[in-house]
Amino acid sequence: MEFNEPGKGQQILADTDGNVITQASTSRQRSTVWDFKARGEPFVWSLGAALAIGVLMIVGFVALILYNGILTFYPRPIEVVELRGGDRIAGDLIRSETFLPGTDNVADPDSSAKTIIDNKGLSKRSLLRTGNFDLYNDDFKWVFDDEIVSKHFPKDILFIERLEWGPFIGSAKSMDLNGQIIEGANLSTDGLEKAQDEARSRRLRIYEIERTEIASINHYLEKARLALRKVELRHGLESPEYKAELEKYKAETETLNAQYQELASEAAAIKQMDSRFTVNLEDVNGKPKTLPISQITRLFTPNNLSFTERAWVYLSRWYEFLTQEPREANTEGGVMPAIFGTFCMTVLMALGVAPFGVVAALYLKEYAKQGKLVSLIRICVNNLAGVPSIVYGVFGLGFFAYVLGGSIDQLFYPERLPTPTFGSGGLLWASLTLALLTVPVVIVATEEALAAVPQSMREGSLACGASKWQTIKWIVLPRALPGIMTGLILAMARGAEEVAPLMLVGVVKLAPELPIDSFFPFVHFERSFMHLGFHIFDLGFQSRNSEAAIPMVYVTTLLLITLVFAMNIASIIIRNRLKRKFFTGHF
Amino acid sequence: MSSSVDDQNSTVYHIERGSQGTLMKISDFNLWYGKSQALFSVNMEIERGLVTALIGPSGCGKSTLLRSINRMNDLIDGLTIKGKMTIDDQDIYSSVVDVIALRKVMGMVFQKPNPFPMSIADNVTYPLKVDGVRDRRILNETVEKALKGAALWEEVKDRLKENALGLSGGQQQRLCIARAIAGDPEVLLMDEPCSALDPVATAKIEDLIDALRGKYSIVIVTHNMQQAARVSDNTAFMYLGKLIEYGETSIIFTNPKVDKTMEYVTGRFG
Ligand SMILES: Nc1ncnc2c1ncn2[C@@H]1O[C@H](COP(=O)(O)OP(=O)(O)OP(=O)(O)O)[C@@H](O)[C@H]1O
Ligand SMILES: [Mg+2]
Numbered sequence: 019m020e021f022n023e024p025g026k027g028q029q030i031l032a033d034t035d036g037n038v039i040t041q042a043s044t045s046r047q048r049s050t051v052w053d054f055k056a057r058g059e060p061f062v063w064s065l066g067a068a069l070a071i072g073v074l075m076i077v078g079f080v081a082l083i084l085y086n087g088i089l090t091f092y093p094r095p096i097e098v099v100e101l102r103g104g105d106r107i108a109g110d111l112i113r114s115e116t117f118l119p120g121t122d123n124v125a126d127p128d129s130s131a132k133t134i135i136d137n138k139g140l141s142k143r144s145l146l147r148t149g150n151f152d153l154y155n156d157d158f159k160w161v162f163d164d165e166i167v168s169k170h171f172p173k174d175i176l177f178i179e180r181l182e183w184g185p186f187i188g189s190a191k192s193m194d195l196n197g198q199i200i201e202g203a204n205l206s207t208d209g210l211e212k213a214q215d216e217a218r219s220r221r222l223r224i225y226e227i228e229r230t231e232i233a234s235i236n237h238y239l240e241k242a243r244l245a246l247r248k249v250e251l252r253h254g255l256e257s258p259e260y261k262a263e264l265e266k267y268k269a270e271t272e273t274l275n276a277q278y279q280e281l282a283s284e285a286a287a288i289k290q291m292d293s294r295f296t297v298n299l300e301d302v303n304g305k306p307k308t309l310p311i312s313q314i315t316r317l318f319t320p321n322n323l324s325f326t327e328r329a330w331v332y333l334s335r336w337y338e339f340l341t342q343e344p345r346e347a348n349t350e351g352g353v354m355p356a357i358f359g360t361f362c363m364t365v366l367m368a369l370g371v372a373p374f375g376v377v378a379a380l381y382l383k384e385y386a387k388q389g390k391l392v393s394l395i396r397i398c399v400n401n402l403a404g405v406p407s408i409v410y411g412v413f414g415l416g417f418f419a420y421v422l423g424g425s426i427d428q429l430f431y432p433e434r435l436p437t438p439t440f441g442s443g444g445l446l447w448a449s450l451t452l453a454l455l456t457v458p459v460v461i462v463a464t465e466e467a468l469a470a471v472p473q474s475m476r477e478g479s480l481a482c483g484a485s486k487w488q489t490i491k492w493i494v495l496p497r498a499l500p501g502i503m504t505g506l507i508l509a510m511a512r513g514a515e516e517v518a519p520l521m522l523v524g525v526v527k528l529a530p531e532l533p534i535d536s537f538f539p540f541v542h543f544e545r546s547f548m549h550l551g552f553h554i555f556d557l558g559f560q561s562r563n564s565e566a567a568i569p570m571v572y573v574t575t576l577l578l579i580t581l582v583f584a585m586n587i588a589s590i591i592i593r594n595r596l597k598r599k600f601f602t603g604h605f
Numbered sequence: 606m607s608s609s610v611d612d613q614n615s616t617v618y619h620i621e622r623g624s625q626g627t628l629m630k631i632s633d634f635n636l637w638y639g640k641s642q643a644l645f646s647v648n649m650e651i652e653r654g655l656v657t658a659l660i661g662p663s664g665c666g667k668s669t670l671l672r673s674i675n676r677m678n679d680l681i682d683g684l685t686i687k688g689k690m691t692i693d694d695q696d697i698y699s700s701v702v703d704v705i706a707l708r709k710v711m712g713m714v715f716q717k718p719n720p721f722p723m724s725i726a727d728n729v730t731y732p733l734k735v736d737g738v739r740d741r742r743i744l745n746e747t748v749e750k751a752l753k754g755a756a757l758w759e760e761v762k763d764r765l766k767e768n769a770l771g772l773s774g775g776q777q778q779r780l781c782i783a784r785a786i787a788g789d790p791e792v793l794l795m796d797e798p799c800s801a802l803d804p805v806a807t808a809k810i811e812d813l814i815d816a817l818r819g820k821y822s823i824v825i826v827t828h829n830m831q832q833a834a835r836v837s838d839n840t841a842f843m844y845l846g847k848l849i850e851y852g853e854t855s856i857i858f859t860n861p862k863v864d865k866t867m868e869y870v871t872g873r874f875g
Contacts, residue, residue, distance in 0.1 A: 483709035
């Protein structure tokens with residue numbers, strides 16, 4: 019190639035044969051200036067900004083939950099305010115806000131007017147948790163700042179948490195220990211706590227009698243009744259077998275009833291005893307209240323706590339929350355049954371969804387002939403993920419509980435009818451419903467993981483004379499396992515926090531029994547159960563006292579997030595172990 | 606030097622006959638990927654116990670031919686073949702042949718080392734695992750024998766339980782050779798076994814091929830002329846899906862009978 023007449027508007031090029039090629043010169047200017055657009059910098063920035071917004075939202079949400087959740091159980095000081103009318107209010111401060119007062123919420127218009135005018139028509143009010151629901155019929159009160167005469171934090175004011183009616187705030191006047199009266203002067207929190215310890219052991223005994231011993235008698239009574247009913251169903255009412263069984267039943271129930279009477283009278287005696295140990299309390303306005311000591315779950319002087327005492331109150335509240343059963347329409351006590359139910363359900367769901375999803379994906383990816391039909395199935399599977407979850411709940415109730423469960427009841431538990439066993443919502447059906455809900459996630463993830471197994475590995479295996487099944491079993495599946503685990507983690511995270519379908523297939527507000535107990539067969543898949551997600555819904559929207567429920571909502575949310583997080587971390591650790599096994603090495 | 610490719614469709618042969626006779630006969634073998642034909646009427650005999658090299662420019666069908674021998678191409682959709690291929694007078698593509706049994710007669714080594722993500726020992730015994738061999742003693746013997754056969758034993762004998770993916774590229778490729786010979790095959794098919802390796806590792810593999818000569822019939826695809834010249838007894842030159850010249854390696858590289866071969870081995874195209 020040679021150049022002819024360079025530098026003109028046209029360049030004339032000649033190829034090896036001498037043919038002249040004419041080429042229009044576009045005379046493009048090359049710029050050495052930093053080209054903003056070409057580098058894509060603005061796009062990088064906007065991508066970064068989008069990410070930042072997303073991260074900020076998540077961090078903000080988690081921080082909100084953490085802040086509120088962690089602080090809920092911290093013992094706050096109790097303030098006693100004196101109002102203009104002479105009333106006193108004691109309670110801990112929940113929040114304060116500025117508001118525009120109307121005539122109805124200003125107690126004394128004349129004297130308040132000046133301060134309100136000074137504040138440009140605005141006024142401040144604070145919400146106090148006052149407790150003492152049994153005395154005043156509400157346990158939260160708004161206090162208007164301009165009504166307050168004085169405010170102080172008495173060191174000896176008591177905060178008493180009890181089994182019923184929420185907390186009591188006030189002071190102790192005297193204690194009646196089975197006739198032995200201890201007057202206020204000699205009364206200390208230590209003395210109260212000592213009496214409380216004794217009362218606690220009595221309470222535990224009552225609990226044991228009612229929840230364990232009487233429950234087991236009821237269990238055997240029911241078992242005897244079912245045995246009788248079974249014979250009746252098989253042989254008829256007139257048969258000699260039934261008559262023999264009836265004799266047995268009568269004898270059995272008689273002994274059981276006798277035992278029951280014995281236990282019931284023991285419980286009654288203890289309760290009788292209990293009522294003789296009381297404490298006479300008085301709130302800040304001097305209203306008296308006599309409280310059986312056994313009703314007290316925790317008591318302390320919130321304005322006079324050392325650091326260790328404060329930590330002790332905080333930790334013991336967490337302990338109660340994590341290990342106890344709920345009380346007072348779920349707004350107090352613990353959430354142990356809900357933790358347990360959530361955990362059981364998630365594990366069962368994972369056990370259900372994993373084989374199902376993996377098998378389906380294996381067939382779709384490895385065996386089915388790739389064509390229109392398979393594409394159609396794939397599209398359907400992907401769309402399943404978009405079906406509203408409540409629809410799954412309806413399906414679970416209709417198919418699993420009524421059809422499947424109904425048939426199981428008729429086949430295996432005819433003697434229990436008309437009370438359903440498997441024929442209503444329960445742990446098993448809820449898990450299966452959620453498994454169904456999350457199976458698309460697992461299928462998609464598994465298919466992707468299978469596709470990511472290098473063809474060279476499969477070929478290597480096949481070249482060794484392995485069959486397709488052997489190749490899948492020994493090479494493809496192990497190698498795809500981390501990817502499958504990822505799908506499973508996503509499915510678990512989705513499943514554990516799903517609430518809507520569960521309300522239809524077995525989650526209840528308050529489950530009488532845990533799904534695992536000491537009666538054969540120990541694991542009761544048919545039982546309804548409690549779930550943290552539903553618990554949150556129930557607290558937040560169904561409880562009598564929404565103000566009291568707010569902190570519990572935060573704590574429960576924190577707990578649910580932590581639980582899901584912990585389960586995810588566990589699976590991620592397992593997955594990383596697998597990954598390290600399959601993806602190390604270098605070339 | 607009288608013939609040119611275009612006007613003549615037949616291959617020029619001058620192969621060296623081995624002392625153990627002929628192992629495979631490929632006659633009039635054609636292959637199509639969908640509509641496009643990749644192999645045109647290949648006729649070829651592979652001698653038992655010798656090393657046969659397949660050379661030719663990229664895309665000429667070497668891998669295709671090699672993979673037809675152990676029917677690895679069966680995995681590909683829309684593949685059609687015509688013609689015959691026999692091993693020990695048994696038709697490879699007959700409908701009664703069990704592909705799995707056939708593949709057990711042939712070990713294959715791929716271009717990129719592809720050890721399985723398991724221990725070194727498990728990699729080597731994989732063909733036995735496939736056969737259902739569970740006897741520890743046999744497995745251990747095989748590991749040692751195959752690794753010695755692949756000249757890897759000294760380097761890995763203390764870390765047999767370690768993950769094979771931790772080996773270097775050259776070691777991995779020798780491990781794959783060990784795996785290929787562990788099943789005690791008759792034929793070794795190697796598709797550019799050294800292309801991912803450095804010269805030292807390549808030399809080791811070439812020595813290994815030399816040592817395996819006589820025990821196995823080896824078919825090796827290579828882009829490296831010197832390598833083909835060094836290790837093989839017969840060389841087949843392919844071009845555009847056709848077998849152009851097939852014969853003694855020394856003749857192919859010094860005095861080929863076809864112009865095209867000459868051009869290729871002297872590096873004028875390819
Ligand atoms: N799976 C396939 N589907 C369709 N065409 C294919 C497939 N594999 C190979 N081919 C085509 O067949 C022809 C021969 O390919 P082949 O891989 O046998 O070449 P090769 O000689 O091994 O080349 P290289 O030296 O680059 O490996 C090429 O044109 C290629 O594009
Ligand atoms: Mg190739």
